[in-house]
Amino acid sequence: MSITEQESAEMKVVGTRISRPDGVDKVTGRARYGADLMLPGMLQGATLRSPHAHAKLISIDTSRAEALPGVKAVVTRDDFKDQPSEIVAAGELPVNYRDVVRNMMAREKVLYDGHPVAAVAATSMSVAKKALKLIQVEYEVLPHVINVVDAMKPGAPILDENLRTQGDESAPDTPTNISKRVQTGFGDVDAGFAAADIIVEREYDTEPVHQGYIEPQACVASYTEDGHAEIWVSTQGHFLIRSFTARLCGLDVSKLKVTPSEIGGGFGGKNNVYGEPIALALSRKAHRPVKMVMSRNEVFRATGPTSGANMKVKVGCTRDGKITAADAVLNYQAGAFPGSPVMQASMTAFACYALENVRVVGFDVVSNRPKVAAYRAPGAQVVAFGVESVMDEMAKKLNMDPVEFRLKNAAKEGVKASFGPTLGPVGLVECLEEIKSHPNYSVPLGPNQGRGVASGFWFNIGGETCVNMNLSEDGTVALMVGTPDIGGSRASMSMMAAEALGIDPKSVTVSVGDTNALGFNFLTAGSRTTFASGKATVEAAQKMILELRSRAAKIWDISVDAVVWEEGEARPASSNAGDFEPLTLAELAKKAPKTGGPIAGHAETNVQGAGPSYASQVADVEVDPETGQVKILRFTVAQDAGKAIHPSYVEGQYQGATAQGIGWALNEAYIYDENGRLENPNFLDYRVPVASDLPMIDSIIVEVPNPNHPYGVRGIGETSIIPVTAAIANAIESATGKRLLKLPMSPPEVLEAIEGNA
């Protein structure tokens, strides 16, 4: 199955801008999110969290809380069985069950400010909060470490005495905070640098940033006395919530039904379990449903920011602008437990370039911060700040236009990617050409204004996917997918189903099925949903079409091969097949009881063939020389979508990713005090971009079809966040002549750079 230009021209639904099917529910307030479910007898859960960055948990006395009227259950570490070390895939990052149970509820030690210590369920939130204050916890406070470089030093406070560095034979057999060393690359980097005329080498630092979804984590768990349970939850992957919660609570997987609510943003931060096993354990004790809703403070202190990092990037180049070698060392924060996206960072670091000599060494480092979670293109956005800044500096030294420099070295079809495989058709050159010819790239700049460009790469993924498509008796279609709809995917699914069946997308109703309704589905993550659930949807439609043709063949008493499916109806393949009036979907649906019963199509598959997506961007900024404030004047994004099923929502992904990148570049950071307590766990002090901070974001959809998807889809959710911080850093350099090596580039930092002697 591959797309051709002719097929593309013939598509009737794909590429249009229909109204999304969940739109009315969401503009009227009807849509139900994680905190919106109310059940009879439901209790309110609340969590007691560590005020310390690092401490031994000596004792927890819950007796006074349990005695408070209205308190129905209290749980601590003693209510969860310990888990052996076992690493499993969880979205875009692997996790270890031994760590998952400890992150959900502290056991031997608390490892960060906000680490859960106990939880209560009570008849009201005010009673629950009073109960938390009655729980007495004895801590032995230990020295802590926040900064990644400090955590790697000999003599640093050790989080886990059993931790040894994996992947480094030279590492001593002594406790360490460095959990892993990874290395990627090929060629001879030393020879490459020897052949270079110009070398640029820089060191960069970035701070952790939070995904910042507006809906805090929320769930309702209900356990019944016969060992069955249900969870309603805002998540990117309800099948993984089921796996983890069943494991942590000791349930048979099939006895736990998890239903995904509408999800109020995730960006990778809702890939993991947090309160779900706690809510279920409370419900098991209380014999009543328990709702757990995080406050914003809890979201910031205890759910996944992404890694901050320290990194060194070195690139060598000939005088005529050909890169001869690229080298990087990446030190990534993992938070309190191992598992940063440093491998993805290593693989993507130089993926925009055709290289002969490349090496990236990465270290995964624990410190007294919340365990990092995936965030939109995890790992790639952090390293791109360094790499794309160095590339800009190199272009300046060469006196080359930065787009021309990137074009001269661009990764393209047939090139051995810096992470190993040879690239198929990809759209980086097309993105760069779009940026070069866009009006944004030639608008004259005024005083204190500057322009920067940068590029980014993301893999995209497929994965386990299961969908059901049922034909209703009136000829309408009910499609059930298992990937939560985080940004309009029910619209794209209805469009792909309609395109395949030859019907109006309004005749297709898409829902997200619970864990009992479908086989295992991997998360909504890795830009996989429209690609993978879409590919499975088309496969299901094709199976249904085969069944529809066979029903028509039965009615006409001819061979199924003599029936074709065109424009939503069965037709004789030719006049030789017989002279029959076409049978529409509605007619075949009506006759279904007499031709063999219900008509359905389904697909259960591990989807392969994800198409990588490249993006290039240009940012125009104005720097206030008095305050150091950076204003974004213009921003243009070009990203390869493969094929945009619904262009408006593709543009929306590019714009949203860019806005997140702008926050990362200019404002957002986790700030800790000397005791390791988070100082800005709220939206006032952790400032995400607001409408008045941003201009319109011009989005260019490049379409280099993915040959492994029936309509050419690649996956579009992540790439556009990757280049943003470097594009802005490069624009600030263009405006001020000063190169910033640290994120965020907040007014004090920019002002210091302008006024400093550097």
Added chain:
Amino acid sequence: MTKQHVTTSINGDEIEFLCETEQTLLDILRDELQFIGTKEGCGSGDCGACSVIVDGRLVCACLMLGVEAQGKKIETIEGIATKEELHPLQQKFIDHAALQCGFCTPGFLVASKALLEKNPNPTETEVRYWLAGNLCRCTGYDKIVRAVLDAAQEMRGASA
């Protein structure tokens, strides 16, 4: 604890409720009265997801106590559409794809309605500054701002 009796008006209906003195208007709307369209994103007045209109003023329901609703007229997202049709802002948000996850959408719609009642012909900059109290993490605001400007234009045409 002693609960207070409060009589108020929500979307034109007279409503009575009992309220703990520490409960916010947001707690009352969501947990006691099941007006779940009003969302809690922060509980500190920083995100605007709980925007409601109280006696014509835009407020964050999380920053107002339930008891303060006594004798007030409150409008929530549930009261924006008429029985027959969506409010032009609601329709334009759908037409312009101005929502992705949709969680901030009720707050944006209520805030935008309050804007257009004060200023039927806002500039892009005025829209951006008025909506600066509402956080959206999905869209980058581009399509939201376009939807509000388009709705304003349509509403001016309808009232002309």
